[in-house]
Amino acid sequence: MKTFVKGKKYTHQEYMELSIEEMIKSISEHVDKEDPKVGAVLVDKNGAYFDKAHRGELRAGDHGEFTLLERKYPNEDLSGFTLYTTLEPCVKRKAPKRGCYKRCINARLKKVYIGHYDPDPTVSGNGARLLEKAKIEVGYYDKKYEEIIAKENAQFFKEASKRAEEEKTKEIQPAINAIENELLEFQLDDLSEQAQNELINRMGLPYRFGTDGFTTYLNRMKLIKIDEEAQTARPTGLGLLLLGKSPEEHFPQARIKLTIRKDNNEPIIKDFSGALILLPQAIEDYFEAVFPKGFTSRKSFNRDENVEASSSGVYEVVMNAIVHRDYSIEGARIMIDINDEAIVVSSPGKPICTLEQLNSFTAPSFSRNPKIAHIFFEMGFVEERGFGMEELSKFQNYGLPKPVYTFENNTLKTTIYREIDPDKQTIIKSELSGINLLQQYRRLTTKQYQELTGLSERQSRNHLKALLDNDYAIKDGTAYVWKE
Structure with missing residues (x-):
């Protein structure tokens, strides 16, 4: 096994092979499912070897990229460096953890070489696209190395592929509110136009149905989930409940x-x-x-x-x-x-x-x-x-x-x-009638109330006093004012 010296330059092929050697050292933290094996190598901005890491090297469950970029060098300036990683950086982690693609972005890497895409449905190509969106160059290992990585991860890939099939009819389960999950089996057409217009009108939103502004609002409120990389938009459970044509199909x-x-x-x-x-x-x-x-x-x-x-x-x-x-x-x-x-x-x-x-x-x-x-x-x-x-x-x-x-x-x-109690029926009817009128007019004198209702002055005064006694109104001179 070759010894790599920090600061010395090696070939592109040697860096890929070193990452695979690291991958094989990966330590699994689960006994009920297979964990992916991941190795990572970091190369400085001059192309010289910097360091390496593998999954679980320093702590059980820590991903290889996280171990290398943040565990080992939390305060190091890694901008312009190149990362070799045997598996596509993950996108979704359970809160408060972050996807490894974000750690690559935060490190301001210049380029990331990926040995194999991740078949897990929460990644499945999105990691690479997110890196490219952040202006990080993305390269790929040679096929022979890809095959080695696939063989070493055969059981994990099998389980991940099975999950991918199951996810076609189930929502992805993040760690936050379950009803805010994206529903993969539903489309935006499953949302009711009537319900969306009701939302716009009653809330006084400055949007019209079907506009980009309204779509952005729905996404911000987690009523829909927009995946810009995959160019898809689907309802969340929350969106289907509030706006769906038939939310009972899922709920x-x-x-x-x-x-x-x-x-x-x-x-x-x-x-x-x-x-x-x-x-x-x-x-x-x-x-x-x-x-x-x-x-x-x-x-x-x-x-x-x-x-x-x-x-x-x-x-x-x-x-x-x-x-x-x-x-x-x-x-x-x-x-x-x-x-x-x-x-x-x-x-x-x-x-x-x-x-x-x-x-x-x-x-x-x-x-x-x-x-x-x-x-x-x-x-x-x-x-x-x-x-x-x-x-x-x-x-x-x-x-x-x-x-x-x-x-x-x-x-x-x-x-x-x-x-x-029949003895209290009159005061109840009086109070409830007064509530509606005072809510509408906000401020009424006894005379004004009398004119609106056609009641006697005494009856009008009793109605308004009932509102005052039960804390619906306050007295302002001779007027009764709706209590805000």
Whole structure:
């Protein structure tokens, strides 16, 4: 075996052969799968030998390129150097690790010679293209050396090729939020144009459907994944959930099941599916169709006289279930069960806060799905002024038991009671009517409220006082102002 002296020049062939000798020394850290064997050689800007390394040389699991570039020379100026590596630099690593192609870029290498492409689906040619994009020259070993490398890595290549076939129908699994994974079996055509336009319109985005600006926005929000090297763009799980034509094809658990039970009648069962951002309107419309009297959504409190107090909370609870549920639990759907006494909304997954915080209505606004929460908030579906936890906490003012949160079988259940004390029905109707008007006009005197409603001065004053007492309004002179 030839001895290489630092600072002395050797031939291109000798450097390739040395990297293969290093490759054979590689140390595997797994017992349940084969790890790739990788050897690397570094040549200085004058073409002289600098150093070598192999996988696992200094620490188990460390890649050969990482060992050579950063373990051995963390503070050395390697700009203009040339790297010989038996296997294409990796692209994707589990956070906080970085792909070896980035380490090559950070070292400001001039050229990288690659002995064999990596058949792993998370690399598969992308490593070389990313280096070229960073203006690093890429060269390749002679075929005879490629064959040696393939033989030494035969079992790893076999396993990697099998993974590549499996990845055609599965998402690549990075280490961050699973629903932000790219879905390899879906295309951008699987996203609903209606849902995308709804997103644009309700959020007031400065883009039009189909434009480069909107595509960039979707990519930035991790609703799609753009691979510039491969020139592909696909939905992520998050994008399919929010915007997909049929997200249930990949997430069957994304359906919502509504069951309405009335005495001596067959239960009414309704399933809601499709893009998540289209579900709020669909659910609201269905509620209004099924309950034309006595049950309306929070957005239409003054449409009829017989407004049910619990309606002001159920819509919020359902929206929160959509936003905060755990979408990784297969076979677990959001369930809405309605009977004459109560409405129970079941949301899959353990809450990220305590039950004590929920039941005391002091829960923080954190979400396990922050991007869904952000989009639903920007679209006006959750946490609008006057609703949410504050609204639920006021149910006792209406003569109702306060809503109750329980957790069982990996499901968070919210129970909203529907029975109401008749003595308090009048003040509830008054307050809910006033909420809608004051939200619309922002500032009203008793006289103005009287003119808008046709009520007496005394009735108008009582309505506005109810808003003041329940913290919906503040008093400014003679006017009642909506509390921002």
